[in-house]
Each structure stands twice: as C-alpha cells, then as structure tokens.
Amino acid sequence: MSEDGGKLSRRKLLGAAAVVPAAVGINSLLQRGEGASALAQGQGAAADGKAPHMGHESFAHATFAPGRSVDHRANGFNPSQLLRDFDYGKTRRLASGRVLREWEIVAHDKEIEVAPGVKYEAWTYNGRVPGPTLRAREGEKLRIRFVNGSSHPHTMHFHGIHPALMDGMPGIGERQGGGQIEPGEAFSYEFEAEPFGLHLYHCHVAPLAAHIARGLYGAFIVDPKKGRPEADEMVMVMNGFDTNFDLANEVYAVNTVGFHYINEPIRVARDELVRIYLVNVLEYDPLNSFHVHANFFQHYPTGTSLAPAEFTDTIVQGQGQRSILEMKFPFDGDYMFHAHVSEFAELGWTGFFRVGNPSLLTPAAAAAAYCKLPWGGGKPA
Amino acid sequence: MEAGTQAEQLRGGRLPAWALGLIPLALIAVAIGAFALLGGPGLGERTGPPVEEVTVERTVLRPGEIELTLRNDGPDPVEVAQVAVNDAFAPFATSEGREISRLGSATLRIEYPWIEGEAYEIFILTSTGGTIDAAIDVAAETPEADLSFYGLMALLGIYVGVIPVSLGMLWLPFVRRIGERWIGALIAFTVGLLAFLGIDAGLEGLEIAGEAPGAFGGAELVFAGGIAAYLALAGVDAYLARRREAAGGGTAAGGLYLALLVAIGIGLHNLGEGLAIGSAYATGALALGAFLVVGFAIHNTTEGLAIVAPLREGEDGPSARPGLRRLAALGLIAGAPAVLGAWIGAAAFNPSLAALLFGVGVGAIARVVVQIAPAMRDDEGRYLHPLSVAGILIGILALYLTGLLVSV
Numbered sequence: 001m002s003e004d005g006g007k008l009s010r011r012k013l014l015g016a017a018a019v020v021p022a023a024v025g026i027n028s029l030l031q032r033g034e035g036a037s038a039l040a041q042g043q044g045a046a047a048d049g050k051a052p053h054m055g056h057e058s059f060a061h062a063t064f065a066p067g068r069s070v071d072h073r074a075n076g077f078n079p080s081q082l083l084r085d086f087d088y089g090k091t092r093r094l095a096s097g098r099v100l101r102e103w104e105i106v107a108h109d110k111e112i113e114v115a116p117g118v119k120y121e122a123w124t125y126n127g128r129v130p131g132p133t134l135r136a137r138e139g140e141k142l143r144i145r146f147v148n149g150s151s152h153p154h155t156m157h158f159h160g161i162h163p164a165l166m167d168g169m170p171g172i173g174e175r176q177g178g179g180q181i182e183p184g185e186a187f188s189y190e191f192e193a194e195p196f197g198l199h200l201y202h203c204h205v206a207p208l209a210a211h212i213a214r215g216l217y218g219a220f221i222v223d224p225k226k227g228r229p230e231a232d233e234m235v236m237v238m239n240g241f242d243t244n245f246d247l248a249n250e251v252y253a254v255n256t257v258g259f260h261y262i263n264e265p266i267r268v269a270r271d272e273l274v275r276i277y278l279v280n281v282l283e284y285d286p287l288n289s290f291h292v293h294a295n296f297f298q299h300y301p302t303g304t305s306l307a308p309a310e311f312t313d314t315i316v317q318g319q320g321q322r323s324i325l326e327m328k329f330p331f332d333g334d335y336m337f338h339a340h341v342s343e344f345a346e347l348g349w350t351g352f353f354r355v356g357n358p359s360l361l362t363p364a365a366a367a368a369a370y371c372k373l374p375w376g377g378g379k380p381a
Numbered sequence: 382m383e384a385g386t387q388a389e390q391l392r393g394g395r396l397p398a399w400a401l402g403l404i405p406l407a408l409i410a411v412a413i414g415a416f417a418l419l420g421g422p423g424l425g426e427r428t429g430p431p432v433e434e435v436t437v438e439r440t441v442l443r444p445g446e447i448e449l450t451l452r453n454d455g456p457d458p459v460e461v462a463q464v465a466v467n468d469a470f471a472p473f474a475t476s477e478g479r480e481i482s483r484l485g486s487a488t489l490r491i492e493y494p495w496i497e498g499e500a501y502e503i504f505i506l507t508s509t510g511g512t513i514d515a516a517i518d519v520a521a522e523t524p525e526a527d528l529s530f531y532g533l534m535a536l537l538g539i540y541v542g543v544i545p546v547s548l549g550m551l552w553l554p555f556v557r558r559i560g561e562r563w564i565g566a567l568i569a570f571t572v573g574l575l576a577f578l579g580i581d582a583g584l585e586g587l588e589i590a591g592e593a594p595g596a597f598g599g600a601e602l603v604f605a606g607g608i609a610a611y612l613a614l615a616g617v618d619a620y621l622a623r624r625r626e627a628a629g630g631g632t633a634a635g636g637l638y639l640a641l642l643v644a645i646g647i648g649l650h651n652l653g654e655g656l657a658i659g660s661a662y663a664t665g666a667l668a669l670g671a672f673l674v675v676g677f678a679i680h681n682t683t684e685g686l687a688i689v690a691p692l693r694e695g696e697d698g699p700s701a702r703p704g705l706r707r708l709a710a711l712g713l714i715a716g717a718p719a720v721l722g723a724w725i726g727a728a729a730f731n732p733s734l735a736a737l738l739f740g741v742g743v744g745a746i747a748r749v750v751v752q753i754a755p756a757m758r759d760d761e762g763r764y765l766h767p768l769s770v771a772g773i774l775i776g777i778l779a780l781y782l783t784g785l786l787v788s789v
Contacts, residue, residue, distance in 0.1 A: 065463060065474070115463050117479070118462045118506050118507075120510050244512045259470070343469075346470065347468055
C-alpha cells in the first residue's frame with residue numbers, strides 16, 4: 001500500500017525507527033531497546049514482561065501518547081463489549097399472534113472520555129455512545145418508549161418505513177405528544193419493523209448536526225424473517241468528535257473511543273464467518289470509509305438484499321449510510337482495519353482483528369509469523 | 382481628649398512617613414487575604430467552561446522529534462491530553478506532568494518522523510477537548526546549541542554587524558574633508574537612516590509581540606522597552622552634561638559623544654537584528670547564503686557612515702579627533718550586539734523578550750535622533766532645509782533599498 005511505502009521511505013530518510021505500539025503494544029514496545037528513543041523509554045514496564053529484540057524495522061502507525069488509557073468504567077461502556085452487544089428488548093405475543101418488541105430509551109447528558117485524557121460533554125441514549133443497537137425481526141410490532149432526561153429537547157428519529165407521527169421529527173405530532181420531546185417528557189414510538197436491513201436512529205432536533213455529533217445515534221437492525229446465516233456478528237458505528245466545537249472532528253473512531261481496537265484487538269476465529277453491521281454517523285465530514293487488510297468481504301449495501309452487491313476490501317459511506325459486510329479470515333494473525341480516509345485513520349479510526357491464537361502455530365511458523373507481528377509479540381490469551 | 386488623639390493620628394502626627402506609606406499596603410494585603418479566604422464573597426461560582434489560552438513559545442526539531450515549549454497564558458490551568466501532527470495522533474512526553482499551571486510552561490517532546498522542507502500543523506488536544514494550534518512553516522533540524530554553533534552565530538554577527546559598520550566608518554576622512562554645509566546633510570542622512578531603523582524595529586517588535594503570550598503583555602513590552610530606553614539614555618545624557626559642566630566645560634556635546642550615542646542606538650538596533658537572524662536560523666526559516674550576508678553587509682555599511690558623521694562637528698575639542706582605538710570601540714559598540722543578539726535568538730528565543738529588546742532599540746534610536754538632530758540645522762537654525770530634507774530622504778531610501786537584499 002502506498003501509505004506503508006511512504007512510511008518506509010520516511011524511516012529511511014530519518015534513519016530513526018519510529019515506534020508505535022499495537023495490541024499489548026505501547027508498553028512492550030517502549031521496552032524495545034533499539035528504535036525506541038530515550039523519550040519513549042522509562043514509560044513503564046511491558047505488559048507481558050517481554051522485551052523482544054527484532055532484527056527488522058518496527059511497524060509504525062499513528063497512536064495516542066503512551067502511559068494512559070480511557071477509563072471505560074467511568075464512561076459506563078467499553079467498545080469491546082459494545083461491539084457484540086445487541087439489544088433485543090422485551091417481547092410478548094399479541095392476541096393477533098404478532099410479536100410486540102419493546103424498549104425504553106432514556107436520553108441524558110454525560111461526560112465521556114473519547115481519547116485518553118480528553119473529556120467530551122456528550123448527549124447519550126441510555127448513557128452510551130453509540131446508543132444501544134436495537135435489533136428486531138422483520139414484521140414485528142415495535143414500541144420504543146423514549147424518555148428525555150437530558151437538559152435539551154431531543155427525539156428519536158428512526159430510519160425505516162413508518163407514519164409521520166412516529167418519525168421523531170420536531171414540528172410533526174406535538175399535539176399528539178410526539179414531535180420534539182422536551183426535557184422531562186416522554187413519548188412512545190410505535191411502528192413495524194420494515195424493511196429488513198441495517199438502519200439507524202438518531203435525534204432530529206435542530207441544530208441537527210450538533211444533536212447528532214453530540215452522540216445521539218445508534219444502529220437499528222431489522223433481521224430478515226428467515227434470518228441470516230450463523231456468524232460472529234458485530235456492530236461498528238463509525239463516529240467522530242468535534243471536541244472544540246469548530247465544526248471539524250478532532251477524534252475519529254468506530255464505537256467512540258479512538259484507537260480502542262488497536263489496544264484491544266477484536267478476536268475472531270479463523271475460517272469463521274464474521275458479519276459486521278457498519279453504520280456511518282460521522283458529522284462534519286461528508287464521507288467515511290472502511291478497509292480491511294489482507295482480506296476481502298461481501299458487501300450488502302443497507303443490508304436490504306440477501307445477495308451481496310460486491311466483493312471488495314474497501315467501501316465508502318456518506319453520512320447516514322450503512323452496510324453489512326461478511327468475511328472469513330483464512331490466516332491467523334493481526335489484520336488492521338481502518339478508514340481509508342487516511343486522515344481519519346490516523347486520528348483514531350484504526351483497529352485490529354486478531355485471528356486465531358499465535359501460540360498454537362508450529363514453532364517454525366510461529367517464529368516466522370512472530371517477526372511480522374506489528375506489536376512484536378503479544379501475549380496469547 | 383480621645384477625639385483629639387484620633388484627629389492627630391489621622392493627620393499622622395505621631396507616625397513616621399514610612400509607616401504612613403506602609404499602612405495602606407498592609408490594609409490592602411489584609412483585604413485581599415480575607416477576600417481570598419472567604420472565596421470571593423458575593424461572586425458565586427464562575428460561569429462557563431475554563432478558559433484555555435496557551436502560546437507556543439519555542440519549537441525545536443530533532444530527527445524524529447518535535448519539541449514544543451508551551452506557556453499557559455490564560456487564567457486557568459490547562460491539561461495537555463493528546464497531540465496530533467498533520468492530522469495524525471503522535472506519542473509524546475512532557476517535561477513535568479501534563480498540567481500547565483497559570484503562567485507556567487511545559488515542554489512537549491513529540492515523536493514524529495518529520496521530513497525536512499515540509500510544513501507541519503500541530504494541534505494539541507487538552508483535557509476539555511480544546512485545541513492549541515502550532516505550525517512549522519518549513520521543517521529543518523534545529524541546530525544544537527554547542528560551541529561550534531555559538532561560533533557560527535558569532536561569525537554571523539561579525540559578518541553582518543561588526544565588519545560592515547567598521548567598513549562604513551572608513552568614510553571618516555571623507556567626512557573630515559567635505560565642507561561645513563555638507564555636514565548638515567550628512568547628519569540629516571543619519572537621521573533619515575535612524576528613523577527608518579526605528580520604524581523597522583518597531584514594526585518587527587510589534588509583529589513578534591503578536592506571537593508572545595498576552596499575559597506578559599505583547600505590544601506593551603515594545604512600548605515599555607522604547608520608553609525605558611529613551612528615558613535611560615536621556616538620563617545618562619543629563620548626568621554626563623552635569624559632569625562636563627562641573628568639570629568646567631561647556632554643556633554642548635562633543636562630536637565624539639554624539640558619535641557614541643549614534644553607535645549605541647545602532648548597536649541596540651543590531652541587537653534586535655541579530656536576534657531576528659539567530660532565531661530565523663535556528664528555526665530553519667533562514668537559509669544562510671553568501672547573498673544574504675553580502676546584503677546585510679551593504680545594509681549595515683550605511684550605519685558606519687552614520688556613526689562617523691558627527692565627528693566633523695565640534696572639531697574644536699580634542700575628542701573630535703579620536704584615535705584608532707576609540708574608533709574601533711565605536712564600531713564594536715554598534716556592531717557587536719549583533720553577535721549577542723544572534724546568540725540569544727538562536728539559543729533561547731522568547732517572543733516576550735524579543736519584543737522588549739526591539740522596543741529598547743526603538744527608544745534608543747529615538748533618543749539618538751533627538752540628540753543629533755540639532756547638528757543638521759543650517760545657518761538660520763532651521764531643521765528642515767533643502768539639503769537636510771534631501772539627506773533624510775536619501776538616508777531612508779538607502780536603507781529601504783539595501784533592506785530589499787535582506788528581508789528575513
């Protein structure tokens with residue numbers, strides 16, 4: 001890839017191996033004698049206690065400063081858990097035989113840490129950004145009770161097919177208790193789950209960009225009646241944060257915390273089908289993208305067809321666009337995924353898939369693979 | 382009885398004057414202490430988010446590393462959280478923790494594989510999500526401040542300061558030969574030249590002041606420096622005049638004295654010039670070429686002429702025929718500060734200090750102009766006559782034109 005080539009030439013030019021961590025990364029890397037500068041050394045002990053010396057140049061990519069990580073407990077959510085957290089709500093069967101699926105969503109204002117040490121006054125659904133991934137089956141009746149516990153008016157605007165009153169649109173349906181929901185008020189959105197596919201919901205109160213950018217969004221999955229093939233499923237909401245409110249994002253991410261999946265790679269099994277529900281809610285930048293290294297995926301735009309549209313390794317999404325991606329990893333190892341808008345990638349929107357378990361490889365293969373590993377030898381789980 | 386004592390005390394009858402001077406100070410201290418202890422009664426909680434104002438005072442580039450010195454210029458402490466170079470987050474370390482207290486400073490060492498000749502935009506993300514912007518116009522390695530570097534800066538200072546000024550002073554024999562009425566024109570030429578230098582230094586000082594932390598005063602430093610320098614020189618002048626008087630001499634300043642004043646004014650200006658050259662060199666903004674050095678040399682040669690111009694005047698005194706040593710001293714006073722300036726500028730450039738020094742240069746020049754201006758009067762005592770006006774204009778023009786060679 002061209003960007004890797006660029007980095008190589010930079011290194012050659014400067015004669016100094018730039019150093020950057022992945023996976024267990026920061027610490028083990030800082031322990032590396034060569035390459036690591038005096039600056040980087042002394043930042044703490046290696047997490048795995050090893051300090052491997054490698055005979056080749058280290059891999060480098062953008063990262064946050066070492067020695068500090070986001071406090072997920074204070075945030076109240078961890079992107080590693082958000083990833084496979086699907087909220088099916090509560091169901092009961094109506095007299096008609098149909099399924100009624102119900103959720104309660106509460107909006108409140110909450111300070112979250114979007115990058116180590118960087119706090120952001122977010123507006124949240126259920127205290128997390130992105131909001132819960134609501135998941136239903138095609139044809140079900142849905143009821144989402146929305147309580148506005150924030151100090152600002154909000155709504156829940158769902159993408160899907162439904163009557164105007166249920167659209168979460170200020171100015172429509174206030175007399176029936178809908179439209180813009182003022183602080184302290186509540187409203188129940190009721191509609192049918194259609195069409196099947198991958199959708200989203202977000203606040204639609206003006207100024208729109210600000211209400212969305214503050215964190216009021218989430219994925220909304222409608223499964224086809226017959227379901228999809230068994231897979232390791234995960235949701236990735238591509239977002240960003242304009243922390244200084246200058247209408248440009250300072251931090252980019254999937255599922256809110258920049259570089260999170262660098263430090264905690266997403267573990268997947270070799271040869272197992274992986275299904276990614278990818279939603280772009282980024283504000284202030286018209287386009288976002290997804291690229292996976294060393295692999296290709298089937299692309300189902302909006303997930304509204306069961307037949308893939310394309311076999312590719314990079315897709316581009318505009319604001320509000322979403323896709324279902326399916327792939328299998330045939331080789332063990334760490335595979336980067338990131339926005340191919342390189343600027344976003346280097347401002348936080350980068351992560352790793354960790355396939356298999358490096359320790360199960362044969363010694364020879366392990367040795368060969370080990371040298372190629374970006375983090376220089378992560379501790380197998 | 383009691384009332385009488387009080388009245389007496391109010392008049393301060395029993396207290397010495399120094400105590401009366403101290404009492405208000407003590408009361409102010411008590412009031413401030415009480416106010417602070419009570420947490421500012423009546424003011425309530427502060428409104429709005431903390432104000433973050435941080436200035437980048439100094440940028441140093443080493444291979445694979447960018448070092449920024451930050452100064453917290455605002456009313457609240459600022460915590461540095463992350464740093465991005467050209468829209469890519471980069472690892473960094475701080476000198477002393479990540480929180481910078483009010484008026485405190487911190488040094489960030491950012492690991493980044495910068496490339497010579499490229500431009501870089503850096504944003505520093507604070508704990509509140511605010512950003513501090515820094516820019517590197519042209520990346521070049523900052524020279525290490527070792528002995529050879531100071532040697533180079535000294536050489537530079539000598540090239541652009543001492544040598545050209547000394548060369549310009551070679552006009553002394555010419556100055557001595559030309560007729561009386563041409564001297565006025567020559568002094569006028571010096572005045573024009575100094576006026577140009579003063580304006581130039583003032584503008585440069587104000588420009589640098591714009592980059593300086595506001596809390597230390599930006600433009601105020603230029604004016605304060607100017608006024609202080611003017612008053613200091615005026616004071617020295619008055620003191621020397623009184624001594625001359627006490628020694629039985631006249632109050633009129635001799636030619637050598639005027640030449641010394643011009644040399645001091647030009648020297649202070651060259652201090653600023655050296656500062657600009659040194660800092661520009663250190664930040665890679667200045668390519669040291671023979672052309673530039675030659676340009677400075679021509680530019681500053683005119684300053685040498687300005688120094689010797691007053692030496693024709695007051696030829697009655699023995700001091701008006703200074704020996705070689707005195708002439709050399711004049712040349713050093715005018716030229717050597719360029720060396721000092723280059724050292725300061727390259728090793729410890731600080732926009733606040735630079736603004737102050739430029740202001741000092743302006744004040745000194747203004748004082749010198751006032752001092753030597755009488756010498757350009759004609760027989761009827763007019764300051765402005767065709768010859769002096771022409772001299773002033775040529776002086777300005779000479780510096781303007783030679784200045785084109787050295788715009789840094």
